[in-house]
Amino acid sequence: MHFADEAEIKVKAGDGGHGCTSFRREKYIARGGPDGGNGGNGGSVIFEADVNLNTLVNFVSKKHYEAKKGLYGQGRNKFGTHGDDTILKVPVGTLVYDKSNNDLIVDLTKNGQQIIVARGGLGGKGNANFVSSVRRSPDFAELGEPGEEKELKLELKLIADVAIIGYPSVGKSTLISRISNARPKIADYPFTTLIPNLGVVKVDTTDFVVADIPGLIEGAHEGKGLGIEFLKHIERTKILVHMLDVTHEELRDEYEKLNIELESYSKELAKKPQILVVNKVDSTISEIIDEIKKEFSARGGFATGGKKEKPIFISAVTGEGIDEFLYSLKDEILELRKTQNPKLKTQKKKIFRPHLEIPDAKKYTVEKTNDGFLVSGKRIEQLAIMTDMSKRGGIYRMHDIMKKVGIYREMIKMEGKLGNKIYIGEREFDFKEMD
Ligand SMILES: Nc1nc2c(ncn2[C@@H]2O[C@H](COP(=O)(O)OP(=O)(O)OP(=O)(O)O)[C@@H](O)[C@H]2O)c(=O)[nH]1
Ligand SMILES: [Mg+2]
Incomplete structure (x- = not known):
């Protein structure tokens, strides 16, 4: 067996399940209230340091790892099941680098230590979430967020006393x-x-x-x-x-x-x-x-x-x-x-689940491009990618959010007008008149 102390792999976290658009069926009521449930979160790809391993050989023969997708939401407010995480055990002393920029993501020095290397996508919200005084029967739901995808470089420097x-x-x-x-x-x-x-x-x-x-x-x-x-x-x-x-x-x-x-x-x-x-x-x-x-x-x-x-x-x-x-x-x-710090301390602490943490929507930047604006920010990009572009209601909601968090105000300050494009991550929207 060849001693593997380096490996390159690809990881893909599970996509979040789409939210559901559905309406309650009731006798004598043509169209009941919205009852589309949320999609489940996608599973994450997690590394766990294990003192019983001493090579990266498994990662030389198998190079692609995926976590499970979240399931779609369903009618009657049924939530989609969350996708399972994929936990990959690596030797204590494994250094994980992001291959795209060679940044060190983590140095796994403690037995039992876990780290999420690719975060699962957030499940989309079902239409039952979007009822408001002005929107009584929303006909749209959020899409699931795609799971993170990364190319990683692993390097092993064993840790022994x-x-x-x-x-x-x-x-x-x-x-x-x-x-x-x-x-x-x-x-x-x-x-x-x-x-x-x-x-x-x-x-x-x-x-x-x-x-x-x-x-x-x-x-x-x-x-x-x-x-x-x-x-x-x-x-x-x-x-x-x-x-x-x-x-x-x-x-x-x-x-x-x-x-x-x-x-x-x-x-x-x-x-x-x-x-x-x-x-x-x-x-x-x-x-x-x-x-x-x-x-x-x-x-x-x-x-x-x-x-x-x-x-x-x-x-x-x-x-x-x-x-x-x-x-x-x-x-x-x-x-x-x-x-010195003891290196072999078993870490029992539960890992932090980033799903539970929604980034702040007010943290964004707006830049002028030659035909409009480029809007960047974790949460706004997440909302954009989860927008179902085939539904007017979904697109309107996105414009509402942009107004609420002040993006429209910024764009108007920068002389935004009809016909301008708004680029957010992979999505594209049209600048609309303020009402
Ligand atoms: N008589 C005796 N033989 C020993 C002792 N310790 C090891 N040996 C023998 O020495 C030989 C080599 O032992 P290993 O433990 O493989 O030696 P090593 O240092 O790990 O060798 P490498 O892995 O090749 O570097 C074996 O035949 C062992 O049985 C000892 O205390 N007494
Ligand atoms: Mg020996």
């Missing part, structure tokens, strides 16, 4: 599978891990996310092995667990070489606190462990950014030393969380 780095086959995946819920592939050949794996670790009451990073080798920054493109995923981690393999001969040398690789990728990365872990103690003898201890302390502990002076010896297979390792990791994380 801890990243396990080291040469191939030192036992990084074995460790993450022992301490977390992650179940990566483990094998005795180099570069078994091709994409970072994430796992949630729980020590007492503290939860944190650990990433198992593919093996690095000397020259990785020049593209050797799997290269260093994965290192961008550890830019946001707090701590690096630098793992060495006790069965290798030149541990100190390997350790320094990897730190140099980190530094050639980013000085920031090289400065991150590291916990040094020497794995596979079950395959060696205590004399060798003593030798390694001496070698590290003789040279003064860490070469870069390190905090812990002495390596922790573990066996990811037998479990030896794992508790000591987990408790030092937890202490370190709690210490760092005091100064």
Whole structure:
């Protein structure tokens, strides 16, 4: 499987259902009062960050996503059902960009965090809404608002508190599978891990996310092995667990070489606190462990950014030393969380439903064009697109609104006259005489 950390997709929210034009049927009354119900709102397309995912691969194979339409309103004041939202789960650490202008829409950093990326269209109002003293039997209803449509670019920068780095086959995946819920592939050949794996670790009451990073080798920054493109995923981690393999001969040398690789990728990365872990103690003898201890302390502990002076010896297979390792990791994380914002907070708050929020109709601009006026504004554009242009009543209502909110006054100030056009979004109206 190819590791997908970028994808481009199209999303389309559901259209709002049209409002209904209908009149009550009653005995002996030719035409009863209007009773056309409202159309349902269209569903929105929503992203939700999920800590159990670690690639965007689903979005590489499927590129189009839609939410359901709202149903039409019906007679007897029956409302159309709202369209269902489409919730797309993405890994925590997904950045969402609007492809049309490359603007960052959101950086999904919290597990459970949701964002509406394409808003469903508002359901149109049925004719029962348009009764007034001067309009007793309105023969028009609003159309449903089209759902938003967007082209998005997704980019993944995984967010983990801890990243396990080291040469191939030192036992990084074995460790993450022992301490977390992650179940990566483990094998005795180099570069078994091709994409970072994430796992949630729980020590007492503290939860944190650990990433198992593919093996690095000397020259990785020049593209050797799997290269260093994965290192961008550890830019946001707090701590690096630098793992060495006790069965290798030149541990100190390997350790320094990897730190140099980190530094050639980013000085920031090289400065991150590291916990040094020497794995596979079950395959060696205590004399060798003593030798390694001496070698590290003789040279003064860490070469870069390190905090812990002495390596922790573990066996990811037998479990030896794992508790000591987990408790030092937890202490370190709690210490760092005091100064930084915790990244893995599950967000339980309900997302804000923009359907409930109608934009302010008084917020608009009027500009002169060569044959009339261009009127812009969220609400006025929404009303225009929802106007049923085949019904005089609908068009008249639009003119009434323009008068009420002051658009006509503006146009008259700018010498609006009969024959002028009024452009609002995709719709076009004719300037009328004021009565
Ligand atoms: N004896 C012993 N073998 C271990 C230990 N930890 C891992 N191994 C073995 O080492 C080999 C490599 O383990 P992995 O966990 O796949 O190593 P890795 O660091 O993830 O390797 P890459 O993904 O290729 O970078 C496997 O055969 C493991 O069974 C350990 O504590 N003791
Ligand atoms: Mg591995």
